[in-house]
Amino acid sequence: MNRDNSKGKVLIERTLIWGGIQFFLLLIIIGRLYFLQVYEADKYATMADENRISSRIIVPPRGVIYDRNGVPIANNKQNFQAMIVAEQANDVNETLEKFKKLMPLSEKEEARIRRDLKRYRRFVPIKIKEGLSWEEVSKILLVSAEMPGIIVDDGLSRDYPFDKQMAHVLGYVAAVSEKDLKKDNDPLLETPGFKVGKIGLERRYEKELRGEGGNQKLEVNAVGRVMKEIEREDGIAGENLKLTIDSRLQKKAYDLFGEESGSAVVIDVNSGEILTFLSMPSYNPNDFVQGVSQELYGSLLNDEKQPLINKTISGRYSPGSTFKMIVALAALEAGIIKRDTKIGCYGKIDVGNHLFHCWKKEGHGPVNLEEALQHSCDVYFYEVAQKVGIDKIAAMARRFGLGSKTTLNFDDEKAGIIPDKAWKLANLKAPWQGGETLIAGIGQGYILTTPLQLAVMTARIANGGKMIEPSLIPVSEEAISKYKNIKVNPAYMTLVKEGMCSVVNKSGGTAFMSQFDYKGKKMCGKTGTTQVRRITLQERQSGIVKQEDLPWRYRNHALFVGYAPHINPKYAVAVLVEHGGGGSAVAAPIASKLLKEALMLDEEKK
Amino acid sequence: MYKFYKSGFRNPNLTLKEKLYNLNLTYFFFIFLLGGIGVMMLYSAANGDWDVWALKHFIRFALGVGVMVVLTFCDIKIFLRYAYYFYFATLFLLIVVEIAGHTGMGATRWINLGFMKLQPSELMKIALVLALAKYFHSTTLQNIETIRGIIQPLLMAFVPAVLIMMQPDLGTGLMLLFTTGVILFVVGVQLWKFVAVGTGVLVLLPIAWQFLHDYQQKRVLTFLNPERDPLGAGYHIMQSKIALGSGGVFGKGFLNGTQSHLNFLPEKHTDFIFTMLSEEFGIIGAILVLFINFLVLLYSYYFALRTTSYFGKLVIIGLTTNYFLYIFINIAMVLGLLPVVGVPLPLISYGGTVMLSVLASFGIIMAIYVNRNTNLGKD
Numbered sequence: 001m002n003r004d005n006s007k008g009k010v011l012i013e014r015t016l017i018w019g020g021i022q023f024f025l026l027l028i029i030i031g032r033l034y035f036l037q038v039y040e041a042d043k044y045a046t047m048a049d050e051n052r053i054s055s056r057i058i059v060p061p062r063g064v065i066y067d068r069n070g071v072p073i074a075n076n077k078q079n080f081q082a083m084i085v086a087e088q089a090n091d092v093n094e095t096l097e098k099f100k101k102l103m104p105l106s107e108k109e110e111a112r113i114r115r116d117l118k119r120y121r122r123f124v125p126i127k128i129k130e131g132l133s134w135e136e137v138s139k140i141l142l143v144s145a146e147m148p149g150i151i152v153d154d155g156l157s158r159d160y161p162f163d164k165q166m167a168h169v170l171g172y173v174a175a176v177s178e179k180d181l182k183k184d185n186d187p188l189l190e191t192p193g194f195k196v197g198k199i200g201l202e203r204r205y206e207k208e209l210r211g212e213g214g215n216q217k218l219e220v221n222a223v224g225r226v227m228k229e230i231e232r233e234d235g236i237a238g239e240n241l242k243l244t245i246d247s248r249l250q251k252k253a254y255d256l257f258g259e260e261s262g263s264a265v266v267i268d269v270n271s272g273e274i275l276t277f278l279s280m281p282s283y284n285p286n287d288f289v290q291g292v293s294q295e296l297y298g299s300l301l302n303d304e305k306q307p308l309i310n311k312t313i314s315g316r317y318s319p320g321s322t323f324k325m326i327v328a329l330a331a332l333e334a335g336i337i338k339r340d341t342k343i344g345c346y347g348k349i350d351v352g353n354h355l356f357h358c359w360k361k362e363g364h365g366p367v368n369l370e371e372a373l374q375h376s377c378d379v380y381f382y383e384v385a386q387k388v389g390i391d392k393i394a395a396m397a398r399r400f401g402l403g404s405k406t407t408l409n410f411d412d413e414k415a416g417i418i419p420d421k422a423w424k425l426a427n428l429k430a431p432w433q434g435g436e437t438l439i440a441g442i443g444q445g446y447i448l449t450t451p452l453q454l455a456v457m458t459a460r461i462a463n464g465g466k467m468i469e470p471s472l473i474p475v476s477e478e479a480i481s482k483y484k485n486i487k488v489n490p491a492y493m494t495l496v497k498e499g500m501c502s503v504v505n506k507s508g509g510t511a512f513m514s515q516f517d518y519k520g521k522k523m524c525g526k527t528g529t530t531q532v533r534r535i536t537l538q539e540r541q542s543g544i545v546k547q548e549d550l551p552w553r554y555r556n557h558a559l560f561v562g563y564a565p566h567i568n569p570k571y572a573v574a575v576l577v578e579h580g581g582g583g584s585a586v587a588a589p590i591a592s593k594l595l596k597e598a599l600m601l602d603e604e605k606k
Numbered sequence: 607m608y609k610f611y612k613s614g615f616r617n618p619n620l621t622l623k624e625k626l627y628n629l630n631l632t633y634f635f636f637i638f639l640l641g642g643i644g645v646m647m648l649y650s651a652a653n654g655d656w657d658v659w660a661l662k663h664f665i666r667f668a669l670g671v672g673v674m675v676v677l678t679f680c681d682i683k684i685f686l687r688y689a690y691y692f693y694f695a696t697l698f699l700l701i702v703v704e705i706a707g708h709t710g711m712g713a714t715r716w717i718n719l720g721f722m723k724l725q726p727s728e729l730m731k732i733a734l735v736l737a738l739a740k741y742f743h744s745t746t747l748q749n750i751e752t753i754r755g756i757i758q759p760l761l762m763a764f765v766p767a768v769l770i771m772m773q774p775d776l777g778t779g780l781m782l783l784f785t786t787g788v789i790l791f792v793v794g795v796q797l798w799k800f801v802a803v804g805t806g807v808l809v810l811l812p813i814a815w816q817f818l819h820d821y822q823q824k825r826v827l828t829f830l831n832p833e834r835d836p837l838g839a840g841y842h843i844m845q846s847k848i849a850l851g852s853g854g855v856f857g858k859g860f861l862n863g864t865q866s867h868l869n870f871l872p873e874k875h876t877d878f879i880f881t882m883l884s885e886e887f888g889i890i891g892a893i894l895v896l897f898i899n900f901l902v903l904l905y906s907y908y909f910a911l912r913t914t915s916y917f918g919k920l921v922i923i924g925l926t927t928n929y930f931l932y933i934f935i936n937i938a939m940v941l942g943l944l945p946v947v948g949v950p951l952p953l954i955s956y957g958g959t960v961m962l963s964v965l966a967s968f969g970i971i972m973a974i975y976v977n978r979n980t981n982l983g984k985d
Contacts, residue, residue: 007747008916010794015923018792019907022930026900029934030893032941036850037889044851051848052864221868 058214063238077159083125089149164282171200172285211238244273263451272468316448320528323443330396345379373499385441394420419446455574462563514592525562527583555579560587644954670965677969682977693737699726735924743917777947857888
């Protein structure tokens, strides 16, 4: 064979082998294509969708809270924000400089804006300023053509139009905390800028007010920019909430308190609906919505008048003389006293080597129940209590709602203490002392109650024994008809109520100065003055220091519980003025004006 | 050989009429089809815009076709005669680029001619095939089977390959060596020599590893395990697989590839254009493009078979091997079968030099086919 011929033959043979290899390699590619595009197609289709679809939560508007007359007391206010979108600005610095000429920015704000501009992608709007007024918005919009990149965005933010007046009713919303996230797995909580109820009704009805988040499916590109909306499922707006609070009466109470500290509650005696729910001093819940400053929070926290505490439900106070109705009822039921049983008061009694003083040094002389209440005679109740015994007094107190939490269901509500023998043994590991019953007889000692409990107690007395429960949301007729009776002889209740009416309406009654007659409607009630420090024997002899001369925190608490009208009572009231001095001088006038206002507002409605 | 002289009655220089008669227009049709697919995909890659890439691609394709046609009508003897001159001229350009690369910033792979950027490494792919074909054309099988006989072709391949790898362009350099390997194989170098070199390479691989650039090492490592770095280098391969897989059988439709249009797929207009095509047209579109390329390869080997001259045959085989390597490496790369080495899909990917060199190759192949009966003798 020719050598060149065999060279050509080798070339063709080897080329065919190489061709075969290439064919085989192409088959591998087809196999791989089949594997990816047919066999594993579903897996990759899902991954492609995960890439391109971004789900976002649509935040529903929070429910509006209205007072009993439909006046909004917690609202959603339009929150205008000026934002800058770097991508739309020709020159971010130039745009910012122009904005600063329109509206000055603090150094801190500017530093934050510049940091955000660096941190986020160019199409993300960066907040410049929020909470803009209409005027400011129109000022910006007027020159927006000269400031490319500036946009005005309107979100919603919570607004409390009554500022401090409603703080302890409503509480407030604020940014979600780690603790909130642990308790609640609603994805809404992870939305930036979302606010949840922290305290008060905003917290109590958080679920109802919040609503349900909607869902938005967006197509995004690789850098996260939104290309279009694929799907939208609107959420459910939060439920509106109508309260039993009367904003006018609440305002009246707030104004009456002025600089004083304490609590006032007005409650409908037949339904339990709360018309006034005030704790003083108060704070402005609007300060908390966008995050409260350290300085403000610190000053609120360190204030000796404790504006952050809801004293109406978590302040525990000795009821003092306002407890005497309970002692009287317990004694009447036990048959210890009758309507006309008289007990002599000579300023003090001596029990087991201890002297127990009446507030009136010279004594009241012989008094019956009505007179004892009218003058708030301590000796009468010392004697009565001693005879009834602590256990029966405690049992009666509990029937009127003292010593346990109400059905209001606030996290910060306190139960108070109604002591008896078993309680003392269990809690103080000591047997009950006879003298302690006497102290309890004038509502001091271990007994602790909240102002709300005192209002409930008074309402249950006023309505003749219907066991109403306090409520901030309207109570249905059906629920009213289901209230149980306290099962105290109505005659006893009448006796006690007569005593209360004498307190206000008979000359010499401790609240006689606070009486009113509004179209034949009068108030009945009971004063109370409780010591926050012990009066020593030495002091008693040398003359008691005048209240005004004591530092604020050593002054007596002033209390008044009452109801009106005197016939067919409608409203019960409890007023407590911390370190206010005397119940008749300080608390009764406030209660009187409040009840009169409530009656007048009723009249207005007709 | 003598026999051929006797029977060879044709005039070695064909007339234009004869050349036209000898043309294979079906072959050109496939090439136009691929170029058309390229224009279409680049229109889609720019989200339905002609101006970004598609129009330029079309113009370059038209220019490339001009070059192809001019080469088609060249006489085969010219290729043989000037093969070494062309080779050395290209080698000179490579050295120029290498020097410029050191003085300039970073890796330089091209010479700016003003109207286009010329990559000498692409030209070298043609020049080396022509030079090797000329060498083996004029040697004997006995010489090929000796070590001494293949020293010159090996040198001719290694010098430019090393220069290209130093640029650094590992992909092109390896392609050049691989093509040389295939040419050595088809001309009849004994198999044991390949086995010996293969073993040697395996032994030397760990040493060579040290000389790779960081990014090259990373590419290989990422190829071996894409999940190693899902946000960095592995991201490309992962996104490519997602795009392909989600395309399924029928694809998402023209202009509707989400992975490509939302920019999850990187380099969709260059290296990853096959991925985009498969996302929008599914496995059907992918296999169609593969099939057209398969036909181009098949026709090329048919041309080689029909060509009388050893030089002609070898040039066609070499250039076709080159073309095959482009197709295979690019597709295997986007399918995650090979590391991402930056090899485009010829005629479809956006890019000037590769298009020009591939179309020039087709011109040379067609010229040889036109002159298929020309006897070149031994020199």
